[in-house]
Each structure stands twice: as structure tokens, then as C-alpha cells.
Amino acid sequence: MKQFPLFLLALSLANADSLLVLSKGDLTLAIVDPSTLKVIAKMPSGPDPHEVIASADGKTAYISNYGGGAYNTITVVDLVAQKTTGPIDLGALRGPHGLWFAGGKVWFTAEAAKVVGSINPATIKIDTVIGTGQGRTHMVWVTADAKRLVTSNVSAGTMTIIDQTTGGRGGIDWNETTVGVGPGAEGFDVAPGDKELWAANAGDGTISILDLAAKKVSATLQADVKSANRLKITPDGKLALVSMLNNADVAVFDVATRKLVKRIPVGHGAAGIEITPDGSRAFVACTPDSYVVTIDLKSLTNTGKFDAGKNPDGMAWVRK
Numbered sequence: 001m002k003q004f005p006l007f008l009l010a011l012s013l014a015n016a017d018s019l020l021v022l023s024k025g026d027l028t029l030a031i032v033d034p035s036t037l038k039v040i041a042k043m044p045s046g047p048d049p050h051e052v053i054a055s056a057d058g059k060t061a062y063i064s065n066y067g068g069g070a071y072n073t074i075t076v077v078d079l080v081a082q083k084t085t086g087p088i089d090l091g092a093l094r095g096p097h098g099l100w101f102a103g104g105k106v107w108f109t110a111e112a113a114k115v116v117g118s119i120n121p122a123t124i125k126i127d128t129v130i131g132t133g134q135g136r137t138h139m140v141w142v143t144a145d146a147k148r149l150v151t152s153n154v155s156a157g158t159m160t161i162i163d164q165t166t167g168g169r170g171g172i173d174w175n176e177t178t179v180g181v182g183p184g185a186e187g188f189d190v191a192p193g194d195k196e197l198w199a200a201n202a203g204d205g206t207i208s209i210l211d212l213a214a215k216k217v218s219a220t221l222q223a224d225v226k227s228a229n230r231l232k233i234t235p236d237g238k239l240a241l242v243s244m245l246n247n248a249d250v251a252v253f254d255v256a257t258r259k260l261v262k263r264i265p266v267g268h269g270a271a272g273i274e275i276t277p278d279g280s281r282a283f284v285a286c287t288p289d290s291y292v293v294t295i296d297l298k299s300l301t302n303t304g305k306f307d308a309g310k311n312p313d314g315m316a317w318v319r320k
Contacts, residue, residue: 018079019274019283020061020316021292022049023309029063029077029084030308031318034276037294037306041082046075051139051272051314053099053106054079055121058320062088062099062106062119069095069112074119079318088124093117098139103146109137116140116151116162130174132160141190141197150190150212152199157183159199159208161215177215181208187230191255192237198255200228200242207231207242209258221258225251232273232282234297241295243270243284250284252300262300266293274315285312 019032022045029052031040045052050066063075065087072094073087090096095111105118105127114137118128134153137160141150149162159179167173183203190197190212197210205226211218227246233239233255242251249263250270272285275297282295291305292312 017058017277017320018318020052020054020318021283021285021308021312022052022063022272022314023311024049024287024313025290025310028309029061031079031082032306032308034281037304039308042309043077043082044075044084045077046073046084046087047071049075049314050097051099052316053101054316054318055101055106056104056319058318060121061316061318062101062108064096064099064108064314066095066097066111072096072110074099074106074108076124088119090117090126093126093129098151100140100142102142102144105146107140107142107146107149109140109151111136111138114153116149116160118146130162130176132162132176132178134158134160134178138186139188141188143194148194150188150197152185152188154184154186154202157181157185157201157203159185159188159197159210161212179210179216181210181217182206182220184228187228187232187242189231189233189240191233192235198231198233198240200225200231202226202228202245207240207253219258221253223251223253223260227269229271230273232275234275234282235277235279239297241273241275241282241284243273245269245271245287250282250295264295264300264302266295266302267291271313272315274317277317277319283315285315287311287313 046065061077065071072090093110098109100107135155147164182201188199207221207223209219267286267289
């Protein structure tokens with residue numbers, strides 16, 4: 001049988017959307033074809049990989065090497081060449097975890113240092129460091145223009161809203177507002193329009209809803225999502241999905257009514273969630289079961305699973 005030339009295969013993959021999946025057990029980053037759910041390639045991820053983000057052009061991936069605060073690197077992967085190119089040394093900024101790509105920069109949290117910062121991909125240099133003063137600054141979300149940042153602070157039970165202003169060194173300054181939410185606040189997402197934020201509180205199983213204009217909690221849902229790890233809102237803003245580390249289900253909420261719609265069985269616990277841009281499917285990393293579940297978001301059913309490595313966690317979508 002005539003084999004498909006490898007250089008044509010690489011060219012085809014380089015021009016296709018794909019799913020990135022981290023394996024904490026294998027210390028790898030997998031590139032997955034979302035149509036076939038087959039692993040295309042695996043690259044070294046660096047130690048204790050937790051979160052991954054892709055650049056806007058889909059050519060580069062950045063992986064946080066967390067280590068509970070022990071490590072201080074972000075691993076860089078060339079997605080076109082399918083090759084790990086090396087770590088970015090963060091120096092004293094230990095415990096990198098949450099990642100976002102906005103304004104042409106890689107934004108990251110450093111949990112042990114209680115900061116959020118940014119890296120210029122062109123220079124591979126840190127060009128912004130903003131302290132939160134909050135325990136376990138963990139996940140981060142950034143507006144497209146990079147003028148507003150939001151972090152979750154797990155042990156503090158708070159969210160920090162950071163807005164860019166004029167003044168200060170270089171003509172740029174940052175104003176911070178800390179909002180109390182619930183114990184163990186970790187996974188969160190912002191609904192389309194950037195006006196409302198949902199934060200899952202692992203400690204008491206509630207969900208805090210924040211009015212981002214008023215910078216305050218507008219509602220608290222008794223959601224029964226203890227051990228919540230991630231929360232993701234669908235691209236149309238209609239549904240919010242919550243994964244839980246110690247629960248067999250993914251909880252689905254109606255964003256408008258703020259009511260539970262369904263609990264979807266997935267395994268023995270779940271972490272990372274990634275939703276396709278068209279809102280048709282969700283991928284859920286079932287860390288203890290070492291597989292990734294696919295959920296049909298129209299029928300809200302578990303439609304299968306695939307293997308992308310031992311103990312999967314962080315995921316990201318690559319647009320080409």
C-alpha cells in the first residue's frame with residue numbers, strides 16, 4: 001500500500017484545528033485530531049504539567065509546570081514541527097498554573113508568588129508582573145485587548161479583578177479589586193459579552209456569580225459541586241459545565257435560569273474541560289480514569305472516551 005507522504009501529512013495537520021491534552025502521568029502534550037479522536041503526536045511537557053494554551057496563530061503551545069509551587073518554568077512546544085523547544089525560566093515566580101493568550105502575550109499565574117504576569121513571545125521575556133496578595137492565585141482570564149485580568153485565589157476564597165489604567169511607570173498602571181466568593185474558588189469562566197463571571201467554589205459546593213461592571217457578587221447558587229475543579233460556559237452563553245475531582249458527574253447549569261439542567265456521568269472524577277468553538281461538543285479530562293470523555297452538548301450525553309495519556313488534565317483548542 002502506498003503511504004501518505006509525511007511532509008503532506010504534517011502540512012495537513014498544520015492547517016487543521018486540533019485539541020491539545022496534557023498527561024500528568026506521562027509528562028506529555030498530545031495533539032488530538034478532533035474529528036477522529038486519534039492522537040497525532042506527543043511531545044515532552046516538562047515536569048508536572050497542569051495547564052496549556054495555544055498562541056493566536058496556532059503555531060505554539062505554552063505549558064505551566066506547576067509542582068504545587070516547587071517549579072518555575074513554562075514549557076514551549078512548536079506545534080507545527082511537533083517539537084518541544086525548551087522551558088521559559090520564571091526565576092522567583094514559582095508555581096505557574098493558569099494560562100491565557102491575549103494581546104499577543106502569554107499571561108500566567110504564579111501561585112506561590114501570588115502574582116499574575118505576562119511573557120512577550122518574541123523576546124521570551126517577562127514584561128508584566130502584578131501582585132494579588134491573595135493565597136494561591138491559580139487560574140486567569142484576560143480580555144482580548146488585555147486591559148482587564150481576572151484571577152481566582154483558591155485558599156483566599158476570592159477573585160481579583162485587575163484593570164489597566166494610565167499613569168505609573170511607562171504610562172501604564174493597574175487597579176485591583178478583590179471580591180470575596182466562596183472557599184476553594186478555583187475554576188471559573190466569563191460569559192460572552194464579558195459582563196458576568198461564574199466561579200465554582202470547591203469547599204462548599206456553591207457557585208458565585210459576579211457582576212463584572214459592579215465588581216461584586218450578584219448571586220450565590222447552592223449548586224452541590226463540592227470538589228469543583230473547572231467551570232466552562234458554552235460559546236453561546238447558554239450552559240455552564242462544572243467538573244469535580246471527587247464526583248462521578250459533570251454538572252450542567254442553565255445560565256439564564258441559573259438552574260441545574262443535568263448531571264452527566266463521566267467516571268470517578270474530572271478536571272479539565274474544553275468546549276469546541278461551535279459549541280457542539282465538550283471534552284472532559286477524567287484524571288483518575290486516564291481517559292478523556294466527549295459530551296454532545298445538544299443531547300447532553302456522554303458519547304464516548306479516548307486515551308490521550310495517563311492522568312489527563314489541562315486542555316486547549318488550537319485554531320488554524
